[in-house]
Amino acid sequence: MSLSIYLHIPFCKHRCAYCDFNTYAGQEDSIPAYVNALIREIEFVGSRAKQMNVHTVFFGGGTPSLLSALQFDSILKALSSTFTFTADAEISIEANPGTISPEKLSAIRKSGINRISFGVQSANTEELRMLERIHDFFTVIEAVSTARKAGFDNLNLDLIYGLPEQTLASWQTTLHRIVDLHPEHISAYALTLEHGTPFGRWSSKGLLPLPDPDLAAEMYEYAEEFLETNGYVHYEISNWAKDKNQYSTISTQPSYACRHNLQYWRSLPYLAFGAGAHGYANGYRYSNALRIKTYIERLLHPSSFISHPFPLSLATVNQHKQTLQDDMSEYMLNNLRLTNVGVADSDFRLRFGSGLLDVYPKEIEELVKNGLLEIKTSEAPKNGETSEVYRLTKRGRLLGNQVFMRFV
Numbered sequence: 001m002s003l004s005i006y007l008h009i010p011f012c013k014h015r016c017a018y019c020d021f022n023t024y025a026g027q028e029d030s031i032p033a034y035v036n037a038l039i040r041e042i043e044f045v046g047s048r049a050k051q052m053n054v055h056t057v058f059f060g061g062g063t064p065s066l067l068s069a070l071q072f073d074s075i076l077k078a079l080s081s082t083f084t085f086t087a088d089a090e091i092s093i094e095a096n097p098g099t100i101s102p103e104k105l106s107a108i109r110k111s112g113i114n115r116i117s118f119g120v121q122s123a124n125t126e127e128l129r130m131l132e133r134i135h136d137f138f139t140v141i142e143a144v145s146t147a148r149k150a151g152f153d154n155l156n157l158d159l160i161y162g163l164p165e166q167t168l169a170s171w172q173t174t175l176h177r178i179v180d181l182h183p184e185h186i187s188a189y190a191l192t193l194e195h196g197t198p199f200g201r202w203s204s205k206g207l208l209p210l211p212d213p214d215l216a217a218e219m220y221e222y223a224e225e226f227l228e229t230n231g232y233v234h235y236e237i238s239n240w241a242k243d244k245n246q247y248s249t250i251s252t253q254p255s256y257a258c259r260h261n262l263q264y265w266r267s268l269p270y271l272a273f274g275a276g277a278h279g280y281a282n283g284y285r286y287s288n289a290l291r292i293k294t295y296i297e298r299l300l301h302p303s304s305f306i307s308h309p310f311p312l313s314l315a316t317v318n319q320h321k322q323t324l325q326d327d328m329s330e331y332m333l334n335n336l337r338l339t340n341v342g343v344a345d346s347d348f349r350l351r352f353g354s355g356l357l358d359v360y361p362k363e364i365e366e367l368v369k370n371g372l373l374e375i376k377t378s379e380a381p382k383n384g385e386t387s388e389v390y391r392l393t394k395r396g397r398l399l400g401n402q403v404f405m406r407f408v
């Protein structure tokens, strides 16, 4: 089974008002030491791993595009001398459109990074200003053109809807402008107000007029319809991708689906490196120290070398062994997000040794009765046998959390 690798780059030029990711502004001086610590962590975990094939790598953040091409190169060299990359490995970075240059993009493309994801969020200047993003939409247009010239033919644009005072018309304009840029992949997430962020505080004081839930639902439904009409396959609740082939089956993914994220949604193993990074491998769920300084200290000046079974590292601060119950419940939560393929009874049975209706009879019956789950027959029989497939209905996609709660 192939493995995925996530690397967290927790630096940003400015902290956006809605963001609660583990990221810090004004600490760019620590980037060189941080890169050394990342390489140390890769070598440490790698020395405890058996030979492993890696088929996706994802630099997330934060703003990975703040690293230099040379720094990416040294991290990738550490990875490729520790793990075996598959020939077609997907290697992605997240980038802020305001932090790239033609030289940097060409150099990182040459170092092997073959997918880029720009955090666009909106095409509306006022909305971008309110989100405290450092770019405007012209910067996005330029960034996309620069990425194409640098040789990126797999490009994602990230959007947020349900913004304060956002109208349906403004959201429609954003979608139209984004589709005009012809990205291979589009993500659209509803704004969530996170505790501890400026948006969270302003909202609790009644200073942030969010669209009502019905309007946010209309925005989502418009995105579903408009993106599908424009050739994007809706393969995950918040993700759409183009397909090189004529997309025709409920059992496969479109060719430009993000293979790294599919690893998460299929509950398959991934290693995590970097401050606050979360991983899942060898039966463990684990996470690293959050703070940049602590992370660097733990890797570069460790106080002890007590035994660390694979995949734990000197930076791991939380870890637990998964129970069968944890794994089954997470499998449902993750796989049901895949709106086109859902959960096949045969796959669940293969992985856990029991059928879906043996483990979740009441939950499934209720969700189907309430119109949140539907049952289909798989179009791609395995070993000559078809299987029941459980997928979210259109209503279920809007009320995903209600569905997921039933499996926790």
Ligand code: SF4
Pocket (backbone or CB within 6 Å): 011, 012, 014, 015, 016, 019, 020, 021, 023, 061, 062, 063, 096, 119
């Ligand atoms: S650029 Fe992205 S990661 Fe950084 S603060 Fe803004 S939303 Fe958060």
